[in-house]
Amino acid sequence: MSEFQFYTKLDQTILLGLKAKNAAGLLEGIKTVPKSSIYYHTHRFLHQHHYLSPEPPNDFAYWISEVLNDAVLGEKISSIDVVQFHSITDLRARLEEIIASHLESTEKLVESPQGEEFHFMASKTFALRTPYIAHNISEFRDMLQQVSVNSLYYHIFDAKLRLERGENDFSRWFRDLGKSGLADAVLQLDPYTHTLEGLRKRILVMVKKYDTN
């Protein structure tokens, strides 16, 4: 039987020295920045405010709504269903499409106040092996209760979208074990609508249910 190695991850924030002062500048930036920047700005809030529910939106939506005071575009960006995307390239294209279409129908560009420009950043991720290696579902359950939220974040969010593994690491392992029901159940969760601790609890409940069946 295969084993599950829990990793954890820690991020370094890179400053790209690139800023935007209106929606057109934001669009230009979104087109050119590295993938790790798109990932950073669509996931930073989730990571830094992982205890909040409802979550604040992504950085782009927050800046558009709160700084540019453009509630319409802000809502469009914040309601992007990130969970449906399997690659940053597709997510970037969707962001570009929404902003470009909004700009076509807008006559006047709103400028941000000085000092409140959008600063593009990115993340460099360091993945580390933890001492937790599960050899069966029961061990997995015990260890999932102990690992840090960074570990949970890595296996659920980074694995699917940043590392483009197609699905989260937990579902992939459950499938390897022949537990496709459990794999699908975890896959169907919308992790973006939970706090990280809430997500941990939901997965633990699922694992318990499928483990005893």
Add this chain to the structure above:
Amino acid sequence: MIRIEEYAPVVGQATLDELFLLSKRLEGKSIQNINSTAVGGGVAEILARMIPLLKQLGVNARWDVIKGDEKFFSTTKKFHNGLHGVPVEITDDEYAQFLEVNRENAAEMEFADIVFVHDPQPIGLIEKRKEIGRNWLWRCHIDFSRPDPKIWKFLEQYITLYDTAVFSAPAFARKLPIRQVLISPSIDPLSDKNKELPEDFVNSVFERFGIDRSRPIVTQISRFDYLKDPVGVIKAYKIARKRMDLQLVLAGGGATDDPEGPIIMEQVKQEADKDKDIFVLFLPPASDLEINALQRGSTVVLQKSLREGFGLTVSEALWKSKPTIASAVGGIPLQIAHKYSGILTHSIEGTAYWIKQLINEPEYATRLGVNGREHIKNNFLITRHIKDYLLLFLSLFHENDIVYLE
């Protein structure tokens, strides 16, 4: 000395475990911090706390201080002022002597594998790189958003010789050919300014200053400095006071070396007039416990600055779960997500409006405070700062966006 294990009840054992996992990957590397003062100032304060903790994590870290004469420090003070937007004139002779002092220090110093230079004073040590190699990092602790162009041009030629430049806020990043990293400052939850206090002590501090804890209290802790806008705070209080019972506390040290200090004080006194519910408190330098108590005992905390390097008083207030209203300047928007973990304002009227809202809606205010504390716990405590430094050192040896540390 504080033991690293003492942070476990605050941030969780998993966070400490991750620091140990990271520090193991630095085995065999020596790290040398270099700045220009051993005592006084934020940089010395954080290094004094950080170095012992790094050592306990097993990191071979040390801290050296450069030497300089009066002329050198007069020039670096001009750098500091010029970078903050004060008009200054630096002569060619002063630039030359600045570099000479750096060269003298470099000639005497033993360098580690990773040389971590803090602020502009020792920036010229990088000239030594041609001779000895090593990895070089430059950390800017000051507001770099609108530097004097001439000083910037001078510093830029040295900054670009480093491997990485580190800034405290996104707005300080520049277009540079080297990597730039964001590392925010932090507060220490176990320090006198932030540790838990017995309620009796908090009460005694308020009693000593004659402030009534049974009535709402709005407090701003900061130097009496134009940029902290104490007069604007009083104006906001007066607007809110028309609709509710309220006391205002303005507490901080006097800026004795600031020529504008007496003028600001006069304005504060005039604006406070004879309002018995405004408490202007001049606190001596060693007043960390009193500041802690004043923050803990307040109903709402303000930080209505016009400009900020980072504004760590906001983190201090949020760490104490205080509903906080602060200006959207410098590093404050990193610490507060508007309406989630605090309130960001842009004017006196906006500040007054939110004072009324938060005092009239204590449940909402409490929620902001709870979220604020959680945000600080995850992002602005010294353990996060240590993690960022460890990643900074490790990033010198790993190019990719995603690094697997096996």
